[in-house]
Amino acid sequence: MALQSLYLIPHLGYTRAVALEYSAQWGLPLDRAISYAVKVLRDGGVETFESCDGSEGHAFTEPTIRFHGGQGAGFAAVACALAHGLPVAGLRRAWSVNEGELHGPFWEMTFFPRAQLEAVQEQAEAAGLIA
Numbered sequence: 001m002a003l004q005s006l007y008l009i010p011h012l013g014y015t016r017a018v019a020l021e022y023s024a025q026w027g028l029p030l031d032r033a034i035s036y037a038v039k040v041l042r043d044g045g046v047e048t049f050e051s052c053d054g055s056e057g058h059a060f061t062e063p064t065i066r067f068h069g070g071q072g073a074g075f076a077a078v079a080c081a082l083a084h085g086l087p088v089a090g091l092r093r094a095w096s097v098n099e100g101e102l103h104g105p106f107w108e109m110t111f112f113p114r115a116q117l118e119a120v121q122e123q124a125e126a127a128g129l130i131a
Contacts, residue, residue: 011045031055033117034063036124041065041109044080046073049106054089054114062089063111081109087116 030038031053047068052060067077072117074091081088089112092117095104111117 033114034065034111034123036121036130037063037111037117038065039079039130040084040086041067041080044077046077046080053117063114065109065118066094067107067109069107074109077109079108087111087113087120087121092113096125 019097022077031049033055034051034054038048047105048065049068050066050081052058052064054060054062054064067073069077078088078091088109090108090110091114092103094108095102095106097103
């Protein structure tokens with residue numbers, strides 16, 4: 001049973017078709033349980049570049065969205081996520097090492113508990129805000 005939510009705002013134009021466009025434009029599917037969170041952040045002006053719902057066998061062990069931005073971008077992204085009822089657990093600046101070279105910094109936002117993230121996702125789907 002989906003929880004009641006004050007955070008879903010249908011008049012902002014969240015539709016199943018728009019959500020599918022987000023994943024289709026890169027030719028890669030978004031993990032279902034994090035697709036609404038990605039859409040919320042992108043609609044809020046956050047430049048996401050990687051996400052994972054943290055399922056077993058996936059790249060991350062917890063639901064994670066990575067995004068670009070300067071010093072204030074992380075705080076703005078957290079504010080956006082919280083305003084939409086997403087269960088933000090952490091925010092950090094990170095660098096990756098590719099072929100011996102540092103890349104970054106970039107931001108990583110994590111979500112917990114996973115069950116709450118899934119509940120928000122189900123609410124969005126039930127409301128027709130996302131596929």
